[in-house]
Each structure stands twice: as structure tokens, then as C-alpha cells.
Amino acid sequence: MRKAIALLFSLVPLLLYAQLGIGLKGGINFANVTGASSINPGSQSGFVAGAFLAPHSKSIIASRTELLFSRQGYSFKSGTTTGNVNLDYIVIPQFMAINITKFVQLQFGVQMAFLLNAKADSTSGQGSTGQYPGALSYYNKFDYGFGAGVEVHPVAGLLIGARYNVSIGKLYASAETGQVPTFSAADAKNNIVQVFTGWIFGGKSK
Numbered sequence: 001m002r003k004a005i006a007l008l009f010s011l012v013p014l015l016l017y018a019q020l021g022i023g024l025k026g027g028i029n030f031a032n033v034t035g036a037s038s039i040n041p042g043s044q045s046g047f048v049a050g051a052f053l054a055p056h057s058k059s060i061i062a063s064r065t066e067l068l069f070s071r072q073g074y075s076f077k078s079g080t081t082t083g084n085v086n087l088d089y090i091v092i093p094q095f096m097a098i099n100i101t102k103f104v105q106l107q108f109g110v111q112m113a114f115l116l117n118a119k120a121d122s123t124s125g126q127g128s129t130g131q132y133p134g135a136l137s138y139y140n141k142f143d144y145g146f147g148a149g150v151e152v153h154p155v156a157g158l159l160i161g162a163r164y165n166v167s168i169g170k171l172y173a174s175a176e177t178g179q180v181p182t183f184s185a186a187d188a189k190n191n192i193v194q195v196f197t198g199w200i201f202g203g204k205s206k
Contacts, residue, residue, distance in 0.1 A: 020202060021054035025159070027196025031072035033171060036188035039076040044084060046071035048091075048194055056202075062097040064107060072192055083122030087139070087190075089113040093147055105151045111165065113143040113190075143169045143190060157200040165192040 050068030095109030149163030
């Protein structure tokens, strides 16, 4: 009897593993901001990495829950001053998915993000540089928005995908004197294109 109970408990993690589908992913961010034309924002590259749950589904509809670290930001030019802003977020996407055969999956949904760190630097036309260790105080610590993308599952657990994320929440807490960069409108929002690859462990039936 004890051996049977021990065997049952040893099988439970395997059954959960087979049904849940646990994965790891990582890739490149091409980030920018909208609503800040006065500072001529430009794209800033970063990276995204994390884990996800992809429960096995035999139907056309599936789901995806992720926990990601995302480094993003933007470059700017205001007058003779140029610079870069780097923003580090913990992002939690909750997506629905549509399976188009077992090889292609369309994804769309919502996400929340929590700002961990912010760094800004600038260079003036005279060549002087500046670092702004207090930049974190200028930004909203919570962000939210929508995302959509596509994944290709070419073989085994391998996945390759791309995603477009658009924030609804405002990037800046307010337009404050001394903020970096300085501009009058405080309605800037994050805007990101991601290209990534990863691996799903379990969650796929043969």
C-alpha cells in the first residue's frame, strides 16, 4: 500500500508537467515612445527574458501566462541635447492564443508592468554629459496595455516569435521641472516590438 501511495505521489509532478507546459524565452526589444514628438524620440534596443506557462489544449483556443524582465526605453533629441533613457520592468502578460495547426499560434491579450529602475543620460551640443541617478522618480511605477503577436513552433519544443506591445498608461508621472528629457507634454507611452525564441518543456501531446 505504501509503495502504491509513493508511486502515485511521484507521478503527480509528471502529470502536472505534461499538462502545464512550462517554458523559457528570451529576445530583443526595439523600444520607443509615442506622444512625445517634441523630443524627437528614437528607438532604443534592449532585451526581454523570462518564463511562461502554456497549458496543453486540444482545441483551437489556448492561453499563455508569462513573467518577464524587460529592458526598454528610448533615445531623444531636444534642441542641441541628445540622450538615452533605459527602463527596467517586470512584465506580466496574460494572453489568449489561437492555434493555426500545431506549428503556428496567434496571441493577443493584456499585460501589466512594474518599473524597477530608470537611468537617463544626456550630451549637450557643447560636449558636456550628464547622468541622472534620480530619474526613477519621474516615471509611473505601474504600466499596462495590450499586446499581439505570432509564434512558430517548427520542431519539438522550439518556438520563434514576434510581438508588438502598446501601453495605455502614461510613462511619466507628471511634467516636472528638471525631468530628463525636458518636454511640455507628459502623455508619453511605451511602444515595443519584440523578437524572441524559447523552449516549451511538456504540455505537448504526441
